[in-house]
Amino acid sequence: MANAHIRKAGLADVPAIHGLIQEASKTVPVIPRSQFEIYSMLRDFFVFDEGRGCQACCALHITWHDLAEVKSLVVDESLRGRGIGRDLVQACLDEARTLQVSQVFALTNVTDFFLKMGFSRTEKENLPQKIWGECVRCPKFPNCDETAVILDTGATLDTDIPLPRLT
Numbered sequence: 001m002a003n004a005h006i007r008k009a010g011l012a013d014v015p016a017i018h019g020l021i022q023e024a025s026k027t028v029p030v031i032p033r034s035q036f037e038i039y040s041m042l043r044d045f046f047v048f049d050e051g052r053g054c055q056a057c058c059a060l061h062i063t064w065h066d067l068a069e070v071k072s073l074v075v076d077e078s079l080r081g082r083g084i085g086r087d088l089v090q091a092c093l094d095e096a097r098t099l100q101v102s103q104v105f106a107l108t109n110v111t112d113f114f115l116k117m118g119f120s121r122t123e124k125e126n127l128p129q130k131i132w133g134e135c136v137r138c139p140k141f142p143n144c145d146e147t148a149v150i151l152d153t154g155a156t157l158d159t160d161i162p163l164p165r166l167t
């Protein structure tokens with residue numbers, strides 16, 4: 001891991017992840033998550049921990065054999081601007097490459113942050129409709145003002161088995 005304070009999440013991080021997401025969801029369109037849900041997706045999460053527990057988090061959720069989503073990206077307000085958000089997304093991208101996932105997307109209100117990381121804007125309609133299940137839980141639904149961004153990881157899935165595309 002390029003940032004020595006970034007690691008995979010563990011069970012003890014759940015209350016802090018929950019708190020970070022709850023707090024952020026009051027002011028920005030980050031989807032609030034119950035602790036139950038965070039336990040369920042815990043293995044998706046990376047956290048930033050300088051020795052005082054989790055103070056930033058980000059999840060990589062696999063959607064399909066060729067697609068994954070960066071979700072629940074939150075850096076504690078007091079630590080913003082130190083490159084932690086970038087390093088967390090980088091950890092997700094590295095993991096996507098390790099898993100041979102070829103594309104990673106995000107739905108975001110911080111488009112420039114993702115563009116700086118090499119993502120490009122894409123039309124939401126280019127993303128498979130099946131990913132929209134969570135949108136109904138967004139405080140802004142159905143008036144979505146988020147931007148879809150996507151990045152080619154350069155990875156290709158090493159298999160001879162024909163896999164269907166998600167439509």
Ligand SMILES: CC(C)(COP(=O)(O)OP(=O)(O)OC[C@H]1O[C@@H](n2cnc3c(N)ncnc32)[C@H](O)[C@@H]1OP(=O)(O)O)[C@@H](O)C(=O)NCCC(=O)NCCS
Nearest residue numbers: 024028073074075080081082083084085086108110112113
């Ligand atoms: C967005 C967020 C994760 C950024 O984390 P951060 O640790 O402050 O960002 P970094 O320090 O890693 O910034 C990396 C680069 O992105 C830029 N950047 C950071 N926040 C940005 C923003 N809100 N808009 C545009 N650019 C931004 C930085 O200036 C920096 O650019 P540089 O490399 O040219 O210096 C953080 O502000 C946050 O938690 N926001 C609230 C939750 C949220 O909106 N999450 C996104 C949901 S998709």
